[in-house]
Amino acid sequence: MKHHLLDLLKTAVAALRRDGALPDDPAISVALERTRDAQHGDFSSNIAMLLAKSAKTKPRDVAQLIVAQMPATSDVVQKIEIAGPGFINFYLTSQAYFSIVESILEAGEAYGRSTVGNGRHVMVEFVSANPNGPLHVGHGRGAAYGATVADLLAAAGFRVHREYYINDAGRQM
Numbered sequence: 496m497k498h499h500l501l502d503l504l505k506t507a508v509a510a511l512r513r514d515g516a517l518p519d520d521p522a523i524s525v526a527l528e529r530t531r532d533a534q535h536g537d538f539s540s541n542i543a544m545l546l547a548k549s550a551k552t553k554p555r556d557v558a559q560l561i562v563a564q565m566p567a568t569s570d571v572v573q574k575i576e577i578a579g580p581g582f583i584n585f586y587l588t589s590q591a592y593f594s595i596v597e598s599i600l601e602a603g604e605a606y607g608r609s610t611v612g613n614g615r616h617v618m619v620e621f622v623s624a625n626p627n628g629p630l631h632v633g634h635g636r637g638a639a640y641g642a643t644v645a646d647l648l649a650a651a652g653f654r655v656h657r658e659y660y661i662n663d664a665g666r667q668m
Contacts, residue, residue, distance in 0.1 A: 496595075499571060500538055500585055501527050507564035508542065516560055520549045527585075536576065536584035543581035554581025570594075612653030619645040620658040 504525045511517040523545045530539045543558035550557055558581040565575060571591035576584045599606045621641020622634060641659070649655045 496571065496587065496591055497527055497538065501525060503565050503569075503572075504540055504542060504561070504583070507561045508546070510564050511560055517546055517557070518549045520546070523549070530584065535578060535582070536586045538585040538587075539578075540583045540585075541581070543577075543583060547581065557581060558583050608650050608652070610652040612648065612651045614652065614654055616656065617648055617653045618656045618658060619648065621645075622659055 504527065508517065508525060512519045523542075525540065525542050526545075527538050527540045530536050543561060544554040547554040547557050555577060558577040562575050562577060562583060569588075571587055571594065573586045573588045576586070578584050619641055621644075622638040638659075641657075645655045645657050
């Protein structure tokens with residue numbers, strides 16, 4: 496959802512820069528954050544306040560230009576408001592919250608997987624219980640953490656080699 500809203504903002508700002516309504520300042524990038532208070536929408540951007548100085552105009556005026564460049568209707572955005580000194584607040588539709596479910600169901604077990612690891616090899620070594628002492632909860636926790644880290648790396652596209660040590664010679668086994 497955040498990517499969709501960022502795309503809307505970036506497209507609007509790019510169009511305004513292309514038309515000369517806003518200066519082309521590459522040092523300023525579009526940012527979008529979750530709001531702390533639901534009364535201010537679901538997401539908020541301060542891009543108008545960042546662009547106001549280089550545009551030599553008020554942040555609210557810049558915000559109005561940006562909002563005017565955005566599509567009037569959207570499946571995910573219920574409304575867009577300008578608040579305070581120039582925050583652009585986005586209110587999402589109820590459908591927006593459920594749209595991800597369809598994507599998850601379509602992707603199945605592949606949902607959330609990535610290719611960021613690009614097949615690179617990594618080794619995760621975990622669980623090495625002390626053979627001279629009794630087993631305790633920490634050994635189980637180490638096994639769970641190690642297995643989870645290895646699974647996350649595999650889901651991120653790494654080729655994971657797991658070194659899982661089992662001490663079957665000590666008195667605790």
